[in-house]
Amino acid sequence: MAILTESTIRKLLRTTDLKQTKVLHLEPGTIITPSAKSYLNDITVIYRNLLEEVEESAKETIDQIDTRKDSLKSYNRQGQEVAHNHFTLSWNIKLEKLLSTVLFGQQLSHTKKEIQLTAELDTIVTVLEDFRRLIFYENYWEKCHIDEEKFGEQFDKIKEQFSPGTFIPKYTDGEVVLMLYGLYTDIRELELYASSCFQNYLLFDDYCGLVERCRFMAEYVWSLMINRIEGNGRRE
Structure with a gap:
């Protein structure tokens, strides 16, 4: 075995x-x-x-595969249209709340003259806007000018000292850090919702891609937070 x-x-x-x-x-x-x-x-x-x-x-038959592929567009006579509309509305509300948090973060970073962070958060805005339309790109992070493999190596180094599972920021780290911590948590919540609710609505590859992108966004925001903490001179 x-x-x-x-x-x-x-x-x-x-x-x-x-x-x-x-x-x-x-x-x-x-x-x-x-x-x-x-x-x-x-x-x-x-x-x-x-x-x-x-x-x-x-x-599985060819008809079943086709049905799954078109599940977001087609409804049956037993009220699938109502269920689908409710599901889509719930997803969009979560995205709108997350967009609101990101925009607040951009306003805060702009006030604090964190110009680079304001631009970095634009990546999250772009991804969330595409999530509302359920658009998936094969090499999405390249389009956002992020080297996914290089970022993955950097994030692995960050996790050695600032693991998301154990590290918690302090109130003394400042508003920007606490905003990013809240944003990280919201994105992880979105990831949980996507992984539990989209499995029967998307093609398997798109479903995996959506969950993966949520996870990547969370790691991206976590790295932005840790960079600010280290920039403030705090180390665990």
Whole structure:
């Protein structure tokens, strides 16, 4: 019986295309260690059982695939239109609240003469506007002039000292830092909502992409916060 450990995952990231596909195919009966599960969540990799995939593939028909592909556009006679409209409204309200927080953050950073931060938050605004239209780009962060791989390496270094799971900013770090901390939390909440509600509404690749982009946005905002804390001269 195979056992999947964190070190095995790290090796696969170096030697396979796992970093690009974000999907790890496991043999039936594979045991995943707790640290491996936690690491898979951190890097937003979804693991799937090969036997289950074969069974699902055998059961799905072309009509079912087409139905899933068009699920956001089509409704049946049992009231799916009402349910879909309610779901879309709830998603848009969450995005509007998050946009409001980002705009407040830009106003605050502008008042504090944090011109660079004001521009950096424009990236979040752009992403959220596309989320409202459920638009997904294959190389989205390149369009925002962010090197995703380089950023990932920088974020891994940040996590060594300022882990999102353990580190908490202090009130003495200032308004800008506390604003970014609140924004990080709001984006993680959006990620949780997307991961629990979009699975049956989007194609699998789009669903994974949406959750991954939410996670990346949260990490991006966390890094902005830590940069300000270090800039203020505080180290743990």
